[in-house]
Amino acid sequence: MAAGNPSSFLMTRRRALALGAGAGFAAMSQRALAAVRVDITQGNVQPMPIALPNFVGGTQADGDVASAVTQIMTNNLRRSGLFAPIDPQAFIEKISNPDAVPRFPDWRAINAQALVTGRITRQGDGRLKAEFRLWDVFGGAQQAGQQYFTSPDNWRRIGHIMSDAIYERLTGEKGYFDTRIVFIDETGPKERRIKRLAIMDQDGAGVRYLTRGDELVLTPRFSPSTQEITYMSYGQGDPRVLLLNIETGQREVVGNFPGMTFAPRFSPDGQRVIMSLQQGSNANLFVMDLRSKATTRLTQTPAIDTAPSYSPDGARICFESDRGGTQQIYVMGATGGTAQRISFGDGRYSTPVWSPRGDFIAFTKQGGGNFGIGIIKPDGQGERLLTSGYHNEGPTFAPNGRVIMFFRDLGNGPSLFTVDITGRNEQKTPTPSLASDPAWSPLLS
Amino acid sequence: MMPMEKFIRAAGLAALLGASLALSACANKQNDAMASAGASTPGSQQDFVVNVGDRVFFESDSSELTPQSRATLDKQVQWLNQYAQYSFTIEGHADERGTREYNIALGARRGQTVREYLASRGIQSQRMRTISYGKERPVAVCNDISCWSQNRRAVTVLNASS
Structure with missing residues (x-):
């Protein structure tokens, strides 16, 4: 399995930015940290007003990229539902030097609680330097500052990485913006639907197609390294679980099973793929070790x-x-054995997926002609429906376990949506055409 | 980011593999078209579709054969015994009111039920192959019961080359 850390090519250096004020300044920002903070554990969050004036271009030519990066960050923070970016037209101070202490009263006057300033500069060696500072407006102090170096192609990722840094600083939780979604792109009429494997940034940008649509493909899932995808494909013979290396395009069949394999997913260490094998009228769970190719039956x-x-x-x-x-x-040990049923509500429960935080299992629930998305604790307690109607299906967690993506088909074909695990902040995720079977990647860096 | 040559080569192979699948899908469509035309040579694929019936239907979330399905399959057995040169694929399908993975298994169950029934009536198992399409290949595309009942099916597709 080719691994390779995706962050290695992205950032050669990443360092904290500090202003010259020294120790006294640091102490001040410590105190301020407690003041400006979003509590995301509550169901009813008042979004924090935040100001993101356009980043400054380090040279004349960098202005467009600087604005675009600012727009990515503004969009990410708004879509999270936790922040309310303030309309730039309301800004009083114009930020021309992001290293200088802003005029806090100007930002207090428009009720900004947090302020983000920054600069994008093309370096002599061709790389892009991105810097940002996060300011606590009412505390009058810098809360965070980072700079990053990357190749110019990665300007979108830089926007997502800085969004994650701000999100983490203000919520105390890891972000989920520097991530990708693998999904099934759908085109054509319903009875002759063409399905392609596709990948895009979490915000819908940068869609790439990984298959051509000549084979029916379903249920793609990311490896923890984000370099590989396992999915089900209809080629010659029985439909099978495949492995695709995104970087090289190489594909291989997972295992040599006598029959159809489907519903694959990686183990958290990326060393195994678990899936169903159809045997006559029954489907049972098997796991394959990707190194030794050894397969083990888990249910019978x-x-x-x-x-x-x-x-x-x-x-x-x-x-x-x-x-x-x-x-x-059902929940059972990873090597098989006795399984405990955990769902006992009215209706049928399917497509369970474990949160990366471990605290919840998300599912599709059918009942009364509806298909809802819900969460339940692994011990079967605390079941909660997040969205319902006809027809919602196939949840996948953001890496911080706070947001779920799923697909919804109201009759004209499926689209992707996100919802917080609180049940709030439902948002459509833009895709070029119909889309289903989303799977959220881990953080890329 | 991605070395494109390699990806295209892999995808090119996929295009070749995909071609045969697309062909058989066309043959199936052709059968449907000819079914409405009516005329059919005895022993031909259209004869099978028109005069025997190539598909059986199931209740919601069920893979049990109804009396009507058994009658259709009995006619299939008679025809398949008479025209023993055909091998065939039993395609199992589900309607859209189920989740993707479950419906793949449900379609397989339906195909298996038909396979076992045909085998119990003396059809040799080496003539039969099964495949499940889950909810991926509906024939009727509205969002109500009239369509769903047509999509919960198992279709006996004669291999064009036999």
Whole structure:
């Protein structure tokens, strides 16, 4: 498995920015940290007013990139539902030197609680330097400052990385902006739908197609290294689980199973793929070690066991099974054995996926003609429906476990949506055409 | 980021593999078209589709054969015994009211039920192959019960080359 750390080519240096004020300044920012903060554990968050004046171009030619990076950050923070970027027309102070202490009263006057200033500069060696400072407006202090160096192609990622840094500083939680989504792009009429494997940034930018649409492809999932995707493909013979290296384009069949394999997912360490194997009328769970190619059977039931997903520590698996009559969610050890049913509400539960935080399992719930997306604790407690209607399906967690993406088809074909695990802040994710089966990558850096 | 030559080569291979699948899908469509035309030579694929019936239907979330399905399959057995040169693929399908992974397995169950029934009536298993398309290949595309019931099906597709 080709690995390679995606961040290695991105940033050769990353260092904290500090103003010249020294120790006294640092102490001040410590105190300020407690003041400006968004509590995202509450269901009813008042979005924090934040000002993001256009970053300054280090040279005349850098202005456009600087504005575009600012726009990416503004868009990310707004879509999170936790921040309310202030209309730049309201700004009083014009930031021309992002290294200077801003005129805080000007920002207090428009009720900005946080202010982000920065600069983008093309270096002599061709690289792009991006710097930002996060200011606590009411505390009158710098809260964070970072600079990054990257190749100019990566200007979007720089915007996402700085968004993550701001999000983390102000919420205390890791961000999820420097991530990608792998999904199924759908075109053509419903009875002759063409499905292509596609990948894009979390905000819908930079869509790339990884297959041509001549094979039916379904349920792509990221490897933890984000360099590979496992998915189901209809080629010659039985439909099978494949592995695709995004960088090289190389593809291989996962395992040599006698029959159709489907519903694949990586283990958290990326060393194994778990999936269903169809045997006659039954589907059972198998795992394959990608290095040794050894396969192990995990379930043996006269039922449909499918949609397996590992807990983040790799010790347990959740999956759906109709062994009790209808689709329900079960949890068992990663090596198989006794499975505990955890879903007991009205209706059928399917497509369970374990949060990267470990605290919840998201699912699709069918009942009364509706398909909802919900979450439940791994012990079966605290079930909560986040969205319902006809037809929602296939949740996937952002790497911080705070946001879920899923697809929704109101009758004209599927689109991608996100919703916070609080059930608030539902947003459509832009895609070029119809889209389904999203899977969220881990943080890229 | 991606070395394009390599990706295109891999994708080119995929195009070749995909071509045969697309062809058989066309053959299937052709059958449908000829079914409405009516005329058919005995022993031809259109004869099978028009005069025997190439598909059986299922209740929601069920893979049990109805009496009507058994009657259709009995006619298929008779025809397949008479025209023993054909091998065939049983395609299992589900309607859209299920999640993707489950419907793939449900379609497989339906295909398997038909396979077992045909085998129990003496059709040799080496003539039969099954494949499930889950909810991926509906024939009727509205969002109500009239369409869903047509999509919950298992279709016996004669191999064009046999």
